[in-house]
Amino acid sequence: MKFLKFLFIILYFILLSCSKSTAPKDSSTKKKPDDSNSVLSKYDLESKTPLILTLPKNLTEISGITMTNDGRLFAQHDESGIIYEVDINNGEIKKKFSLGNPPLKQDFEDIVSVNDKFYLLNSRGELYEFSEGNDGSSVDFKVYKTDLKERNDVEGLCYDAETNTLLLACKGDAGTGDALEKAIYSFSLDKMQFNDVPRFVLPLSEIKKTFNPSGIGKHPETGSFFVISANGNELVEITKDGKLLGRRELPTTVHVQPEGITFGKDNTMYISNEGKSDKGTIVIYPYK
DSSP states (O other), X not given: OHXXXXXHHHHHHHHHHHHHHHSOOXXXXXXXXXXXXXXXXXXXXXXXXXXXXXXXXGGTTEXXXXXXXXXXXXXXXXXXXXXXXXXXXXXXXXXXXXXTTTTOXXXXXXXXXXXXXXXXXXXXXXXXXXXXXXXXXXXXXXXXXXXXXXXXOEEXXXXXXXTTEEEEEESSOOSXXXXXEEEEEEEETTTTEEEEEEEEEEEGGXXXXXXXXXXXXXOTTTOOEEEEETTTTEEEEEOTTOOEEEEEEOOTTTOSSXXXXXXXXXXXXXXXXXXXXXXOEEEEEOOO
């Protein structure tokens, strides 16, 4: 009898051990990628006191930002086609101009400067091309449609000079049929044509399930791409081939809602944040 009791105890612990070994692992404990080749470490992203530009009230809901070739910073509001030049020394507005008169009303998400043109993106994936206007003026524009729709919720836009394309990052449906992926598409400026095959696909299994791209920028020195997510306050770096190089979380005390990202020629990184109940900001990270 004692032998049977002892045998049952042994079998119990064997079964318990097997159940633990086959239990699904928590994604939060998965091994982090090797980010030794990432330049994210050259930015003090953990700083609780970085240089912050506090913006005027009319940029509380700032969305996208872009740097021109001559080192000027432009930003756009996410509800109307008004473009603002922002002083990178104090956050003051140096000038503003609009798309149309009265200004267009759209769900605008990001902006990028390409040589002597600007491109403004809305959440349906439509691109608005225009030239810089004088202070207080309105400008004409052209509209280019893509195959992306409202369900894709397109939020990020940047320029890739190497391929002369615009890159469009989708916050919503990737269009790949996989709910655990996020996609970045391209639009050729040579052909003025959209490519319906994603340039990059980001598997959320390598990042986090809450990662929803809100902005994208190309690093001037490395040619890699930085993709930012307001959900989860995370920033990832990927190669030209879309492979993950590294990722960092942004402090919520500094980044209430990170929406846009751009770089200066000296590799300085600028991240814009919607203000929600407070004023919008642009956080500046020098390159170490």
